[in-house]
Amino acid sequence: MNTLLIEELALPATPDADDAADFLAVVELNNAVCRSDAGTDDLSQTPAELLAGLRDTADEIQRVFVVRESGVVVGCVIVGHATAEPTSTQFDLMVLPENWGRGLENALLARAEEETRTLGRRVMQTWTLHPGQAPSPTIAPATGWGAVADTALSGLLARAGFTLEQVERNSAFDLQGPMDGVHAALEASLSAAGSDYRLVEWTIPTPAELKDDYAWALSRMSTDVPAGALEIDEEIWDAARVERREARLIEGGQTMSVAAAQHVPTGRLAAFNELVIGADRGEVTHQFCTLVLREHRGHRLGMLVKCANLLRWRDVAPRSPRVSTFNAEENRPMLDINEQIGFVPVSYAGAWQKKLA
Template identity: 85%
Template sequence: MTDTLLLEELVLPQTPDAEDAADFLAVVALNNAVCRNDAGTDDLAQTPAEMLAGLRDTDDEVQRIFVVREEGAVVGCVIVSHATAEPTSTQFDLMVLPENWGRGIEDALLARAEEETHALGRAVMQTWTLHPGATAGATISPATGWGVVADTPLARLLAHDGFVLEQVERNSAFDLAGPMDDVRQALDDSIAAAGPDYRLVDWTIPTPPDLAEGYAWALSRMSTDVPAGALEIDEETWDAARVERREARLTEGGQTMSVAAVLHVPTGRLAAFNELVIGADRSEVTHQFCTLVLREHRGHRLGMLVKCANLLRWREIAPDSPRVSTFNAEENRPMLDINERIGFAPVSYAGAWQKKLG
């Protein structure tokens, strides 16, 4: 970097409209501009309230934000996160717009993320890059062999620094304004196929106390039961208190979440679940967070059941939201088959990169 560029840590404001919030708001704008530029869609943008709530430290996750300033203006940022209970990796998000690329900003931010990872005593760095839905140029294939992403400047920077593209995720969208006849039919068929051992339950957060521990157990299985390629993912430990903290963060950001789940009647435990989330403006895009059928309950159409049930429920919660946006690993064909069957269409892609530190 040149002498006119300064790299320093950002301190979060108390609120998005606080007097000292200007740099944080610049980071929000940078994040949204980078997502738009890289993925070719505005669906991944965050509001200041959502991003501030998501960046606050909790008992479960700590995040540090480093920015590069030029004459006081934020021209680059890296957010480095680590889960407190899971010891292996850090995750980071590096943001530099094309007009500022090639000036050393991205190199300095990447080096700072690695320094933070070393300081934490962690052995693995992970990050995700965004890519357009279609590209006429060069592409990169992941280690899984499933899917490709565009060969972008950030992808080349990561590869040169020793990162490996371990997985490609597909970002798909579902048109909420379209007819729901196929969704209703798929739900009816799935309920019939699942049989009496499985019962649909649903709620809007906060999670009812009698379901919190079972929901926590199901959330913990996201770290063990979802295709992850060669990404090193620690098994997560969840309890009702961690669920409550997660939901408090969403609520602080003005977000609403609906959960559709399936209860396995013989054991009384949740067997599958799906989450839909929207911000304070319910005319904006909806995001699907987690969807999972626990490994021991697969083969009963529970994935289709929870997805369709939540989409139909969502029509009552956010009738003006235009679409649902979701990410799934390209090798996760069972879930992609469900998405394609009910009308999700590809929009963009994400690449999961990993570097193991010596």
């Protein structure tokens, strides 16, 4: 390219606003890159979903930087950082294969690092997407669990000083198939959990009496989930943060169902599972968070909340074809549950990290 100008994108008020053309181009680019890298359409986002997250800056600030060629967006990097947690930035670098090799990817990566340094943060993190059948050669993460294809983006990150810290498996469950095994697994897990735990379920917004405890359980996602050597700040959640998160989802046209196990002696939530779908309930369902708090493990609560929510989901979104979810390859307890229920591998993601000097 003769000239390379990186500009911050001004977000439109709505996806159909008069000034939304460049934003819509970013959405299209994001979805095309996901499809190209992972080999599946399951990871696409709608304009309403992406815009709701970008415009809400209470808990995370995300800046969108684009490169245009002849007025057309041909590259983008979105750089985000949590407002309460101080350590890292996370970024998504988007350039289609036909535009690699002309300097776009290098310039956008440099812009992400510049933004990180300006913020005074010392860690950069990003995730690469990879097909289910990884061609050779492959790269193994620092954890030793799993491997991903050695792609152009992986090579760029490695040369820039990033380390592949973790591999995540993207799995899918067929929602239109028989549910006999799910029913049986739920009954077995309810029996194993015993009278100390009871199932509670809701569709957001979360009932007022559960918000504080749900906030506590969500905060434990930052401390109780396998993360390899990724530097993850302990997150601080309260009822207001839960409300803001759910407002973003609802603004983006999304519906979320939560199935949780409540510890009867204390009244505290011990495990939970989230399923989310967009405005079109005939599209793919996404599993967001699933967690069994450390102190409640060993009672089959992971199986309990996953199976309960899958069965509940049949009423929420009966036309959705499948559930898509990500789990760390070293998280064998959760992958064992997935495999027993019937989830199958579809694609993979690599978690990369760079510590700035």
